[in-house]
Amino acid sequence: MSQPSSVDELSSPSDFISRMRHTTAHVLAQAIRERMPEAQMGIGPVIDNGFFYDFQLPEQLSEDDFPAIEARMRQIVKADLPMVRWSEPREEARKRCEELSQTFKVRLIDDLPDEAEISFYQQGDFVDLCKGPHIESTGKIGAFKLMSIAGAYWRGKAENEQLTRVYGVAFETQDELDNYLIKLEEAKRRDHRVVGKHLKLFHIDDAVGQGLVLWTPAGGAIRTELQNFISNELRKQGYDQVYTPHIGRLELYKTSGHFPYYAESQYPPLVQREFLAALASDGCTCGELSNKLSDGDVEGYLLKPMNCPHHIKIFASQRHSYRDLPIRLAEFGTVYRWEQSGELNGMTRVRGFTQDDAHLFCTEEQVPGEIQGCLQLVKTIFGTLGMTDFRVRVGLRDPDSSKYVGDPANWDKAEAACREAAMTLGVPFSEEPGEAAFYGPKIDFVVQDVIGREWQLGTVQVDYNLPVRFDLTYTGADSMPHRPVMIHRAPFGSMERFVGVLIEHFAGSFPTWLAPEQVRILPIADRHAEWCEALKTRLVEAGIRATVDSRSEKTGKKVAEGQVARIPYLLVIGDRDIAAGNVSVRHRELGDLGGRSVDQFMDDLLHEVRERLLAPIPPVKEV
RNA sequence: GCCCACGUAGCUCAGUGGUAGAGCACUUCUUUGGUAAAGAAGAGGUCAUGGGUCCGAUUCCCAUCGUGGGCUCCA
Structure with a gap:
């Protein structure tokens, strides 16, 4: 509603x-x-x-x-x-x-x-x-x-x-x-929860926990493709891949300001055994516990609600010259947040999710260019997926609120940079006061789900705050220390939400490069199975996700099931095909395309996958 | 977290105060069939969990957990 x-x-x-x-x-x-x-x-x-x-x-x-x-x-x-x-x-x-x-x-x-x-x-x-x-x-x-x-x-x-x-x-x-x-x-x-169950893309299990997504093999294949796709684009833009653990000391989040300020939207801290034991024996109340936690009397760890503090510590682990900047650290980082139970929703609102995260550390002058680069990436990704129906939201400060931290002068500059970058995207955008993060202005990309609810996907956020809190510096041309600016950005948002939205966008009919099962080979009779297995091996070795349906069922039934499973290509193989070294191709949307040589089929298929085409090239029917 | 609804087989769903059914999927057999579903047999459920009312509860009541639609929240 x-x-x-x-x-x-x-x-x-x-x-x-x-x-x-x-x-x-x-x-x-x-x-x-x-x-x-x-x-x-x-x-x-x-x-x-x-x-x-x-x-x-x-x-x-x-x-x-x-x-x-x-x-x-x-x-x-x-x-x-x-x-x-x-x-x-x-x-x-x-x-x-x-x-x-x-x-x-x-x-x-x-x-x-x-x-x-x-x-x-x-x-x-x-x-x-x-x-x-x-x-x-x-x-x-x-x-x-x-x-x-x-x-x-x-x-x-x-x-x-x-x-x-x-x-x-x-x-x-x-x-x-x-x-x-x-x-x-x-x-x-076409709700992603319905399609996801039907196509076995993901599973959420009570015994694992609310809002915790299990990626099944089919969903995993989609995610892997998406991550490979974005990783490639990031490499081209000069990003470096990093990896960080899922937890960090409370101290880290006190420095970043995430704890205890956002304590209520996080999983409770993991505290040391001794403290838990003391709690049990002393009859310490919950109030005392939270006081001790926020006072710093207790050592403990937090399931990370964000990746930035870890990335910041990577940046801070070395001295940096202005010549090194910008430094771009990327990670598919999994974070955990205690969302209210009534808000959880399939894959689109969850408690553990993996952001296609990156943090850019740059000079004040580099901010506009880096924001431009982020938006270019968004353009590439959405363009490839054919997602044109999204809106851009530029989140600015709420004029009468004191919840923001940082220097208002820096805020002004950051807001201007976001506004200008958003304008160059060429899509309609709205400026929304009060939508900014507490640490800086942001650009959000928002899409609608099947029943018209809006979900925020990607985001680009300027941050003048954390570099101060962590006292980050780089050495300028004047050999003096200077404060870098941070940009947080995640063009997909989270893999969970993004794939959820993609399921609905494609209604389960993923383009071939993303389809969990790209080709299914259907032998007409048992005597064709061996040849089909050999064909499958050849496809798999070429990097195609292919299977053989060698059950003793009629071809009509196998075709029907293949269609229902939204598999892009069904290859019907019988005596005629084997004799000619052909495959009879049926495409999910285009129907029966007739026979063509194995080599021709593979060339076309590999081209379609490599180029990440949304639909096959118009078929040239061989006679 | 709050309001309303829902929770029966792997999936989609019927059903009843006297301890359960269908279709699909699954297993086996027959069938070897050229582009949307061949036939037969079999197996599969402590009716979400825990209490209560009742001679008896899957059914009625309460609680808990989970799901859905909203509200609130959302780094």
């Missing part, structure tokens, strides 16, 4: 469908109020495809109640009640809401600016504070359906009351609604 599409939560866009959806929300509120007269109403805005309305209810509402509520809503629609609007002075309006005991509406009025017009809408005997606009009468409402119930905090703040949010969708006609519901079903079929 999406955010309220209006900036002002009391109003909604004025096109017919939006007005109609908004009116449907009021009809829902009326039906709920009739059912539970004590219900308090929160806000009820228009969203993509529909609406929601928040209520504080005297008793629990369940989705089982939807049929009854929908039935009452249909009666209200059928009654064709006119939507009557009027406005009144603040005090009067306030009194009216108080009399209706709508305390949330009173709070809304109190938050309205002095000059705001305060208006109400009424249908039948149901009155609601609302800026509108609405349609003329409830009879104009088309087809609607209540979708789900969710808890939602008043004003979106966790410390506020939790309200019951009812989501609904509404369209002008039943056909449009049916169409929407069908599309939703289709989208669910």
